[in-house]
Amino acid sequence: MKSNIPVTSLQRLPVYLNYLKTLGGDVKFISSGAIARALGMGEVLVRKDLAYTSAQGRTRVGYVLSELIAALEDYLGCNDIKNAAIIGAGGLGRALLSYGGFGNYGIELVAGFDNDSSKIGGDVAGKPILDIADLDKGIRELGVTLAVICVPVKYAQSVADRLVECGVKAILNFAPALLNVPEGCTVRNIDVAANLAVLYSMS
Amino acid sequence: MKSNIPVTSLQRLPVYLNYLKTLGGDVKFISSGAIARALGMGEVLVRKDLAYTSAQGRTRVGYVLSELIAALEDYLGCNDIKNAAIIGAGGLGRALLSYGGFGNYGIELVAGFDNDSSKIGGDVAGKPILDIADLDKGIRELGVTLAVICVPVKYAQSVADRLVECGVKAILNFAPALLNVPEGCTVRNIDVAANLAVLYSMS
DNA sequence: TAGATTGTTAATCGATTAACAATC
DNA sequence: TAGATTGTTAATCGATTAACAATC
Numbered sequence: 001m002k003s004n005i006p007v008t009s010l011q012r013l014p015v016y017l018n019y020l021k022t023l024g025g026d027v028k029f030i031s032s033g034a035i036a037r038a039l040g041m042g043e044v045l046v047r048k049d050l051a052y053t054s055a056q057g058r059t060r061v062g063y064v065l066s067e068l069i070a071a072l073e074d075y076l077g078c079n080d081i082k083n084a085a086i087i088g089a090g091g092l093g094r095a096l097l098s099y100g101g102f103g104n105y106g107i108e109l110v111a112g113f114d115n116d117s118s119k120i121g122g123d124v125a126g127k128p129i130l131d132i133a134d135l136d137k138g139i140r141e142l143g144v145t146l147a148v149i150c151v152p153v154k155y156a157q158s159v160a161d162r163l164v165e166c167g168v169k170a171i172l173n174f175a176p177a178l179l180n181v182p183e184g185c186t187v188r189n190i191d192v193a194a195n196l197a198v199l200y201s202m203s
Numbered sequence: 204m205k206s207n208i209p210v211t212s213l214q215r216l217p218v219y220l221n222y223l224k225t226l227g228g229d230v231k232f233i234s235s236g237a238i239a240r241a242l243g244m245g246e247v248l249v250r251k252d253l254a255y256t257s258a259q260g261r262t263r264v265g266y267v268l269s270e271l272i273a274a275l276e277d278y279l280g281c282n283d284i285k286n287a288a289i290i291g292a293g294g295l296g297r298a299l300l301s302y303g304g305f306g307n308y309g310i311e312l313v314a315g316f317d318n319d320s321s322k323i324g325g326d327v328a329g330k331p332i333l334d335i336a337d338l339d340k341g342i343r344e345l346g347v348t349l350a351v352i353c354v355p356v357k358y359a360q361s362v363a364d365r366l367v368e369c370g371v372k373a374i375l376n377f378a379p380a381l382l383n384v385p386e387g388c389t390v391r392n393i394d395v396a397a398n399l400a401v402l403y404s405m406s
Numbered sequence: 407t408a409g410a411t412t413g414t415t416a417a418t419c420g421a422t423t424a425a426c427a428a429t430c
Numbered sequence: 431t432a433g434a435t436t437g438t439t440a441a442t443c444g445a446t447t448a449a450c451a452a453t454c
Binding site for chain 4: 409410411412413414415416417418419420421422423424425426427428429430
């Protein structure tokens with residue numbers, strides 16, 4: 001959808017946004033050089049990345065901080081509200097339901113799903129836990145387009161199939177499973193243990 | 204440490220390992236082509252990646268599955284036991300303490316740390332929750348070299364500083380903060396909300 | 407043998423960096 | 431004006447892919 005931005009650039013945009021938001025209200029302008037120094041990157045790369053958005057720098061001055069933040073938010077779709085669901089209300093699923101950071105990107109968590117009858121009907125941080133047997137109905141009725149899979153690995157593929165079937169466009173998968181999904185749905189796996197092992201191998 | 208393997212290759216090794224482990228006990232050999240097809244990648248890339256490990260394929264046959272798994276485990280250090288701690292025993296921290304997947308990579312979770320007196324002295328999944336005031340002492344005594352930061356963003360940098368001070372070599376950071384650490388310590392941030400937003404932008 | 411597969415060398419592709427003109 | 435900064439074009443670098451010799 002996002003024309004021709006490299007994925008690597010796209011992945012850096014939230015990093016810029018995050019950093020810019022930490023700057024106090026007295027900062028009005030910021031240059032690509034200053035951003036680059038703060039983030040330990042090359043300044044040309046910063047300018048190129050920012051150029052994919054609608055941000056416009058001013059020569060001799062840099063970028064107007066508020067405009068730059070707005071451009072990044074706009075590009076990342078933070079102003080389009082998107083509904084998301086957490087599938088699996090175990091420890092991780094519940095932690096994510098309680099996490100407030102999704103709102104920064106226009107993502108609204110609308111429900112969790114689980115198969116445990118002691119959880120179904122309850123809520124976490126105000127978000128209802130629904131019966132995973134009603135996943136399809138719930139996803140459709142709530143207009144969910146993003147999902148996070150936090151179910152045990154053996155259920156992950158069937159959950160993904162049902163999500164795709166219901167029109168979910170992007171899935172973040174915490175189960176250590178390779179999910180097979182058709183074109184039109186984007187999946188990303190996050191394997192915390194593997195990440196830590198790789199970090200260790202790098203050090 | 205790992206000579207000259209590209210980070211991109213290194214990050215794929217756990218994916219191969221995971222896939223290979225799902226293959227039933229009746230599979231004795233596997234070719235790079237079969238792996239590539241299953242994972243949707245190019246077969247030359249698979250061979251190149253595997254060549255960084257001690258794996259040796261056999262012409263006409265492929266790799267001996269058990270040998271290949273062993274080579275990957277060896278390369279990723281799954282046979283060196285490394286002690287890890289989770290800093291912050293909120294929802295996410297506790298979920299990670301309960302997660303059994305670390306053992307696959309030779310990572311042993313030895314403790315959680317928190318500042319909440321109602322949690323200190325307790326345990327999660329058999330792992331003790333220690334007082335974060337004693338972080339330095341605990342990390343040193345327990346021989347922790349890997350850490351996962353799950354504390355609120357405002358504490359993240361100071362926790363990181365203390366971890367580095369105590370010799371922690373790799374940090375996985377779930378707080379949405381840019382951590383400043385010296386050479387010799389590797390940090391990786393995981394921002395679940397940003398990941399989901401990027402996925403959405405890609406679709 | 408013919409065919410399948412590995413491992414490596416060369417070619418391609420894409421992302422990052424360097425150079426620089428434009429501008430205020 | 432001089433200097434700082436953007437945005438873009440060209441060069442470099444690194445990772446992926448293609449080609450192919452070796453082998454069983």
